[in-house]
Structures are given as structure tokens and as C-alpha cells.
Amino acid sequence: MSHANAVLTPRTRLRLARLIIHDGWTCAAAAKMFMVSPRTAAKWASRYRTEGPAGMADRTSRPRTSPTRTPPVVVRRIVALRWRHRLGPVQIAGRLGVPASTVHAVLVRCRINRLSRIDRATGEPLRRYEHDHPGSLIHVDVTKFGNIPDGGGWRYVGQQQGDRNKATTALRTGRTDRGNPRIGTAFVHTVIDDHSRVAYAEICADEKAATAIGVLRRAGAWFADRGITVERVLSDNGSAYRSHAWAQACAELGIKHKRTRPYRPQTNGKIERFHRTLGDGWAYARFYDSTEQRNAALPGWLHFYNHHRAHSALGGQPPITRLTNLPGHHS
Numbered sequence: 001m002s003h004a005n006a007v008l009t010p011r012t013r014l015r016l017a018r019l020i021i022h023d024g025w026t027c028a029a030a031a032k033m034f035m036v037s038p039r040t041a042a043k044w045a046s047r048y049r050t051e052g053p054a055g056m057a058d059r060t061s062r063p064r065t066s067p068t069r070t071p072p073v074v075v076r077r078i079v080a081l082r083w084r085h086r087l088g089p090v091q092i093a094g095r096l097g098v099p100a101s102t103v104h105a106v107l108v109r110c111r112i113n114r115l116s117r118i119d120r121a122t123g124e125p126l127r128r129y130e131h132d133h134p135g136s137l138i139h140v141d142v143t144k145f146g147n148i149p150d151g152g153g154w155r156y157v158g159q160q161q162g163d164r165n166k167a168t169t170a171l172r173t174g175r176t177d178r179g180n181p182r183i184g185t186a187f188v189h190t191v192i193d194d195h196s197r198v199a200y201a202e203i204c205a206d207e208k209a210a211t212a213i214g215v216l217r218r219a220g221a222w223f224a225d226r227g228i229t230v231e232r233v234l235s236d237n238g239s240a241y242r243s244h245a246w247a248q249a250c251a252e253l254g255i256k257h258k259r260t261r262p263y264r265p266q267t268n269g270k271i272e273r274f275h276r277t278l279g280d281g282w283a284y285a286r287f288y289d290s291t292e293q294r295n296a297a298l299p300g301w302l303h304f305y306n307h308h309r310a311h312s313a314l315g316g317q318p319p320i321t322r323l324t325n326l327p328g329h330h331s
Contacts, residue, residue: 007036008044013056016041017048070106074098078106086115130195134323135228137194137258139271140216140235142207145283147183147291156287186291188278189215192271193228196322197314198306199274203295209243216246220253226323232256236268281305 008016016034019025020041031041047055070078074096081092089107093100107113131137146153149169154162170181187207191200200219204211220230233255235241241259250257260267282301288294310316 008034008040010056010058013044014048014053017045017056020045021048070098070102075106075110078103079110079112082107082112132195134193134196134198135223135230137232137234138219138223138230139190139192139194139268140212140219140233140241141190141268141271141275142212142238142240143188143190143275143278145186145188145279147186148288148294149183150290152287152289155284183291186295187211190271190274190278191215191219192274193223193319194234194270196228197270197274197311197319198223198226198228198323199302199319201278201298201302203298207238207240209240209245212240213246213249216249216255217253220255228323230255232258234258234260234268236260236265237262277305281309 012034016030016036019030019033020027027038027041027045030045031038034041044056077096078092078098081087081095087095089100089103092103096103104113149162149165150172151157151165151168152162153165157165166183167181169183173183187204189202189204189207189212192198200222202215202218204215216233223230230253233250235257237259240246241257247257265272281304282298283294285301288297306318307320308318311319314322
């Protein structure tokens with residue numbers, strides 16, 4: 001690829017060389033016409049004479065040999081220290097006796113100069129993936145939020161007032177167990193499309209297989225209304241997703257089921273990250289006077305997330321923009 005400020009492109013070089021070789025122009029005359037030096041014109045004419053049109057292409061400026069390049073054995077030791085011990089350039093330089101600038105250059109070249117690109121658990125480079133079209137894979141999971149007592153929870157009213165509100169609400173709902181007030185848990189079943197990050201969520205009373213299957217069916221219909229045909233579903237190894245009923249429901253819907261490797265939540269990382277966004281943006285974002293008030297706010301927040309919230313993994317665009325030919329998706 002030619003330099004952005006290059007005077008001659010491969011096509012222009014060919015025109016210049018042909019004027020000199022075929023039309024008998026002098027190098028000085030051709031150089032004046034194309035506003036380059038006679039030496040440059042002579043170079044392209046000579047290359048055209050020996051190599052033909054193929055010689056007009058750009059060539060790498062990399063030298064044939066690099067005597068001062070970091071030896072491969074040192075590169076391997078730098079990478080090993082980075083992966084296994086997550087050391088910075090200065091610490092690695094101190095151990096290996098090489099300049100920190102050299103270590104940094106090696107880390108940049110190997111694309112491990114940022115620790116965010118290295119898996120904390122294994123030390124291996126992160127392997128990110130994204131399916132190429134909506135519906136190719138959806139992630140499903142369940143996240144839990146404690147219900148909010150009447151009058152607000154401890155996060156906003158303080159621990160003492162929160163405990164009193166909890167006791168009052170438990171007494172009203174009849175959930176006091178041996179003097180221990182219980183106000184229940186909200187099980188939020190979440191579904192997110194791998195390619196577009198468009199999300200669907202429901203608040204349920206449990207995380208049993210029948211409930212998860214109902215969410216999957218309704219989510220599939222919701223995605224279908226938006227032109228998405230679900231092909232695969234990825235879940236963790238929860239009991240609901242290991243049940244025969246779940247496998248049968250996936251078969252009926254024509255969906256291939258995949259499960260993550262045990263103790264590797266990173267495999268389902270997109271929905272795990274969505275849960276954090278869900279908590280920060282909806283569950284704990286503001287004061288709620290009751291669980292019902294928080295539940296009522298979920299549909300509005302989901303619309304904001306899908307249609308208006310800028311997503312860093314999508315170049316600052318909301319998820320809905322990845323669904324093509326969808327009328328009114330900017331509303």
C-alpha cells in the first residue's frame with residue numbers, strides 16, 4: 001500500500017516508466033511531468049525494464065537482516081515471565097538484564113503489553129470470539145438479586161433502617177422464619193445474543209428447569225419478532241440446563257445446546273458482564289421503595305440498553321444497530 005503522501009502510486013509509476021521505455025521520453029522530461037526527481041524516474045524505468053508491470057508494486061522497507069533484533073530465546077523468556085507472573089517491563093528487565101524499553105517492545109509485538117489481554121486464572125492470552133450473525137449463538141443464565149423491603153433497602157436508607165424495613169415486610173408477607181426475616185430473592189433469567197449483544201430478561205420466582213424452559217421459549221419468540229432465528233444456546237452447568245426437559249425443549253425448538261466447561265465462567269463471559277451492567281444500571285442504580293417498583297423499571301432499562309446505551313464492544317453503538325432492516329430500531 002502506498003504512503004498517504006506518496007506522489008507516485010503503482011499505476012502512475014507504470015505510466016511514467018512506459019513513457020521512458022516505450023515512448024522515448026528522457027528521464028528528466030518524464031520526471032518534470034510527474035513532479036519527481038530524474039533519479040526517481042530512472043529508478044522506476046529500470047525496474048519496469050527488468051521486472052515489467054509487477055515491478056511497480058510497493059516493496060517492504062524492512063531490512064534483510066536485523067543484527068540488533070532481540071534474540072528469540074530472550075523473547076520466549078520475556079513472554080514466559082509475563083504470562084506466568086504478570087510482571088511489568090521494569091521487573092522483567094531486572095530479571096533478564098535487558099533494557100525495559102526492549103521488554104516493552106517485545107510485549108507490544110506479541111500483543112501482551114496490556115494485562116487486560118491476559119487471563120488472570122491461567123496467564124494465557126485472552127481468546128475473544130464473536131459469532132458472525134445474530135442468532136448464531138445466544139447466552140443464557142440466571143442472576144439473583146435480593147428483594148427490596150417496603151421503604152427501601154440498606155444500600156440507601158442505612159443498615160439499621162434497612163433491617164427494620166426488612167422485618168416489617170417479612171411480617172407482612174409471612175416469611176419470618178424463627179425470628180429471621182426473609183423477603184425472598186428475585187431470579188432474573190437473562191438471554192443475550194452473542195453477535196449483537198441484544199438482551200432479553202425476565203424476573204422469575206425460581207431457577208427450575210420448567211421456568212428456564214419457559215424463558216427460552218419466550219425469548220426465542222421475542223428474538224424471532226426482531227428477525228433473529230436462534231441456532232445455538234450456551235449455558236453453564238446449572239441443574240436446569242442439565243435436565244432432560246431442557247434438552248428436549250432445545251430439540252423441539254431446533255436449537256443446539258452447548259455448555260461451558262466446569263469452573264470456567266469466562267466461557268460465558270458476555271452474559272456475566274451483562275449481569276454486572278444489569279446490577280449497576282438497574283438493580284442498584286437508584287433508590288427503590290419496593291421490589292415491585294424495581295421490577296417495573298426493568299423493561300424501560302432493557303429498552304435503554306438495547307436501543308440507546310453505547311456499547312464499547314460495538315464501537316460505541318447500541319446493540320440494536322447490529323440488527324439490520326429492523327424498522328423503528330432507533331426509537
